[in-house]
Amino acid sequence: MSTPPPLAGGTAGPDALRPLLDVVLDALRSGAVARGGPFPPGGPETLGTAVRETVTPVIPAEGRGAEEALRTLVEAVAHGAADPADPRCAAHLHAPPLALAVAADLAASALNPSLDSWDQAPAASALEAETARALAAEVYPDAARPDALVTTGGTEGNQLALLLARERHGAALTVVCGTHTHHSVRRAAWLLGLPEPVTVPAPAGTTDLAALDATLARLRGGPVLVTATAGTTDTGRIDPLPAIAGLCERYGAELHVDAAYGGTLLFSPRHRDLLRGIDRARSTVLDLHKMGWQPVAAGLLAVPDSALLAPLAHTADYLNADDDTEAGLPDLLGRSLRTTRRPDILKIAVTLRALGRGGLAELADRTLTAAHDLADLVEKTPALELHARPVLSTVLFRPRGAADATVARVRRSLLHDGSAVLGRARADGRLWLKATLLNPHTAPGDLETLIALVEGSSAR
Ligand SMILES: *Cc1c(COP(=O)(O)O)cnc(C)c1O
Numbered sequence: 001m002s003t004p005p006p007l008a009g010g011t012a013g014p015d016a017l018r019p020l021l022d023v024v025l026d027a028l029r030s031g032a033v034a035r036g037g038p039f040p041p042g043g044p045e046t047l048g049t050a051v052r053e054t055v056t057p058v059i060p061a062e063g064r065g066a067e068e069a070l071r072t073l074v075e076a077v078a079h080g081a082a083d084p085a086d087p088r089c090a091a092h093l094h095a096p097p098l099a100l101a102v103a104a105d106l107a108a109s110a111l112n113p114s115l116d117s118w119d120q121a122p123a124a125s126a127l128e129a130e131t132a133r134a135l136a137a138e139v140y141p142d143a144a145r146p147d148a149l150v151t152t153g154g155t156e157g158n159q160l161a162l163l164l165a166r167e168r169h170g171a172a173l174t175v176v177c178g179t180h181t182h183h184s185v186r187r188a189a190w191l192l193g194l195p196e197p198v199t200v201p202a203p204a205g206t207t208d209l210a211a212l213d214a215t216l217a218r219l220r221g222g223p224v225l226v227t228a229t230a231g232t233t234d235t236g237r238i239d240p241l242p243a244i245a246g247l248c249e250r251y252g253a254e255l256h257v258d259a260a261y262g263g264t265l266l267f268s269p270r271h272r273d274l275l276r277g278i279d280r281a282r283s284t285v286l287d288l289h290k291m292g293w294q295p296v297a298a299g300l301l302a303v304p305d306s307a308l309l310a311p312l313a314h315t316a317d318y319l320n321a322d323d324d325t326e327a328g329l330p331d332l333l334g335r336s337l338r339t340t341r342r343p344d345i346l347k348i349a350v351t352l353r354a355l356g357r358g359g360l361a362e363l364a365d366r367t368l369t370a371a372h373d374l375a376d377l378v379e380k381t382p383a384l385e386l387h388a389r390p391v392l393s394t395v396l397f398r399p400r401g402a403a404d405a406t407v408a409r410v411r412r413s414l415l416h417d418g419s420a421v422l423g424r425a426r427a428d429g430r431l432w433l434k435a436t437l438l439n440p441h442t443a444p445g446d447l448e449t450l451i452a453l454v455e456g457s458s459a460r
Contacts, residue, residue, distance in 0.1 A: 008110040023070045030381040031078020038086035043420030047080050082421055087446035090435045091423035097295040104350035107296050110341045115341040117319040118330045124343040125332055131349045138266045139284045147306035150345055154260030155184040157285035160301050161256045162188040167311035169223030177227045178202040185227050205237040217274035224253035231261025234425040236394030238262055241277030260287035262392055268361040298344050359393035366440040367393040374447045383455055387432050396432035399458035404431035410457045420453045
């Protein structure tokens with residue numbers, strides 16, 4: 001019998017990890033060098049074959065050892081990665097994670113606290129409680145007992161928001177959303193057995209207020225949850241939150257704000273006003289693996305009063321027996337619908353402390369500036385058409401006069417070449433290329449390269 005592989009924890013863990021980390025870091029570097037750009041060229045067939053050849057046999061009869069396995073597979077995945085740290089990788093709300101947050105995530109993995117019971121995570125659970133409350137207080141500065149649940153992202157946050165509303169009002173709850181609302185709201189209603197949401201038009205990319213007014217007048221009397229969006233996925237627009245909150249108050253409806261994208265602006269004195277009215281929502285989604293530069297996952301659902309989270313209370317004798325809770329052991333099971341749960345709060349707390357309010361504001365301001373720079377460049381390029389000036393960090397543009405099919409082809413051809421990763425969005429009845437700029441290191445020269453690539457590809 002050989003000795004089992006070393007563990008990551010305890011006093012010996014760091015020494016076992018250090019040489020393996022050297023292997024991982026070298027493989028990350030050589031993978032990135034081999035790729036040489038934002039995306040691996042060749043398309044799904046070529047890339048699938050390359051991975052298949054590398055990983056076969058997936059389960060060898062005799063192990064190849066830690067170094068070989070780490071080197072081979074980390075390098076393969078890095079070589080074939082869509083790398084959001086490259087300024088030309090700008091399709092989605094796919095953030096380039098900060099090195100300091102990734103380093104913190106390593107500690108989270110090594111310690112492996114699980115946030116379903118206090119005896120698995122005594123310090124991590126206390127850190128989560130403090131940090132979640134501090135973040136919720138950013139959304140709800142005047143609230144007496146703001147609190148937040150840590151989620152896997154906006155999807156889980158929207159689900160929990162709808163679940164909490166359903167528990168307050170029963171299964172006859174009507175969810176009102178816009179045509180621009182994230183698809184996860186509709187799926188959450190489906191999952192929770194709620195009626196199909198009532199959809200309000202959003203012809204200019206944000207909720208049409210007259211239509212919302214008419215809808216709420218029609219639904220008056222029954223329980224209603226209106227979802228507004230602070231940073232739409234397609235265009236980065238922000239709903240008129242004060243006006244929507246006003247309508248909700250007038251008709252006795254509740255408001256939920258999905259700020260998965262725009263929430264970070266709370267830290268920016270320059271842009272904070274864009275989120276005015278957010279504190280009138282009964283719940284708010286934040287997603288720090290978007291404009292928060294965290295590795296996945298780093299979501300939150302903030303509420304103005306921790307009592308609003310009471311419906312999630314749940315007992316399982318092995319995790320939070322009543323007598324343990326009465327004796328003072330914190331009860332964590334009501335903090336999530338998950339059971340075993342990673343301490344995603346550690347990287348978030350490290351980031352908040354390392355950068356402070358000012359550091360986060362500067363990162364947000366930089367990405368918004370990059371979006372304005374890109375919009376300027378598009379406007380100066382006769383062969384391209386700009387959809388609109390950006391609000392957050394999303395810029396929609398297209399080759400002037402092109403058919404939708406050409407726009408789609410340009411995107412796929414840049415992907416196939418591995419030269420740029422752009423998204424797509426439909427707006428005003430036409431298809432656009434979408435650049436979602438989340439990289440605070442993006443410089444004007446990078447944007448010029450991006451524009452030149454699109455011009456070159458659309459001329460082909
Ligand atoms: C990304 C996004 C979501 C979903 O968040 P995940 O972290 O992907 O689950 C929800 N709402 C909006 C507005 C988003 O942009």
